[in-house]
Amino acid sequence: MKKxxxxxxLSGKLVKGCELCVEGRKMVLFVxxxxxxxxxxxxxxxxxxxVDDIYANERPVKSIKDLIKEVEVSGAKxxxxxxxxxxxxxxxxxxxAGELKRRFGKDFHIxxxxxxxxxxxxxxxxxxxxxxxxxFHPDFDKxxxxxxxxxxxxxxxxxxxxxxxxxxxxxxxTEIIYDFIKRARNYISFVNLNELEAGxxxxxxxxxxxxxxxxxYVVRDxxxxxxxxxxxxxxxxxxxxxxxxxxRLKNWHQYGNRLKNYEIPKFSKMTDDGTIVYFSADExxxxxxxxxxxxxxxxKKQIILNPxxxxxxxxxxxxxxxxxxxxxxxxxxxIYNRAE
Numbered sequence: 076m077k078k079x080x081x082x083x084x085l086s087g088k089l090v091k092g093c094e095l096c097v098e099g100r101k102m103v104l105f106v107x108x109x110x111x112x113x114x115x116x117x118x119x120x121x122x123x124x125x126v127d128d129i130y131a132n133e134r135p136v137k138s139i140k141d142l143i144k145e146v147e148v149s150g151a152k153x154x155x156x157x158x159x160x161x162x163x164x165x166x167x168x169x170x171x172a173g174e175l176k177r178r179f180g181k182d183f184h185i186x187x188x189x190x191x192x193x194x195x196x197x198x199x200x201x202x203x204x205x206x207x208x209x210x211f212h213p214d215f216d217k218x219x220x221x222x223x224x225x226x227x228x229x230x231x232x233x234x235x236x237x238x239x240x241x242x243x244x245x246x247x248x249t250e251i252i253y254d255f256i257k258r259a260r261n262y263i264s265f266v267n268l269n270e271l272e273a274g275x276x277x278x279x280x281x282x283x284x285x286x287x288x289x290x291x292y293v294v295r296d297x298x299x300x301x302x303x304x305x306x307x308x309x310x311x312x313x314x315x316x317x318x319x320x321x322x323r324l325k326n327w328h329q330y331g332n333r334l335k336n337y338e339i340p341k342f343s344k345m346t347d348d349g350t351i352v353y354f355s356a357d358e359x360x361x362x363x364x365x366x367x368x369x370x371x372x373x374x375k376k377q378i379i380l381n382p383x384x385x386x387x388x389x390x391x392x393x394x395x396x397x398x399x400x401x402x403x404x405x406x407x408x409x410i411y412n413r414a415e
Contacts, residue, residue: 076305076317081328084302086309087316090239090265092186092208095153097324099332101184102151104142104175105130106168107159111192112214116243116281118274119159127164129171132333134401139174145401146179150336153184156206162193165201172205186210188241191217194225203232210241210267215251219258227262239265244301244319246271246285246294253304257312265316268305271297272322293322337399341370342379345399350406352396354385364388374403386412 076084081097095101108119108126117124129136131145131154145151154175161168172185186208194211202209209229213222229238240256240263256266271294273281281287286295301319308317334349343353355377361369368388369378385392396407 082323083321084319091184096329099336100152102154103132104154104156106161107164109163110160112190117277118272120275124276143178148338156187160190169201176205191222191225196228199228199232208237209233210239236264239263241267243271244268244297246296246300249300249304260312268301268319270322339399340379342381350396351399354380355393355395356390360390
């Protein structure tokens, strides 16, 4: 396996969904926080776990309009359908994916993460009309023959090149994972191994089972054992594309590149890290300015100033750094001048 420019490890090639992901062009469509399995390694936060809400990236989705808006402002060329378990809300999942295809065309690439528990032929048939790529998450505590049978069903609806397995790289389950992939090799074209993370809710339980990295959110040895497994698969099953996706890829490359694709407000500037910087003042000050000197920011009840007037305005001015995402989380807000 070779190290990629995205700090992951690869044998073969990236599948389409992953190509768009590392470019920051995949919107994450969180269909529901409800789940059919209750895995003890679930990475979901308190905000999303076991809550039946919809999010497009950080944007709450209350209507199709919200969904379309997020695609437009984030520059997405595709999306992933995830949760929770999208199969618990099959009609919703198909409807949302269908709307995206209708609005942005057949080339808008959609992949889905599928827990095997609720998989059946009827559900896969419905999904195949709007989903381009199926990624299965087998349950290693269940009968492997039943798990394999469900993955095999996907061959009725997708080409083998669009069917794969995506699972965490469990450092204590490499033999089980290897055996399962060996048995599934005729039905899949790719395997994604994700660095195992200790989420906000399940982190304490994970810490009792595994050694957690000093940074506090990833499992030690997940990457090293994943690399060993990947090299073994590369040698014995060279026809399968193997990608070991690290937390750094997700947090620095996938997320960082996504930030850089966002539309940004007039009079703001994007940093190398993908945050935006601008000067702001209270919206009450706009009456004293000309239109060329500011742009409205009603969400934060402020105006964003043309940098050329930031020092000249007779009002308190702030220098703000924030993320360009829907929630616009601030990194820094500091007084830029002392004028009143």
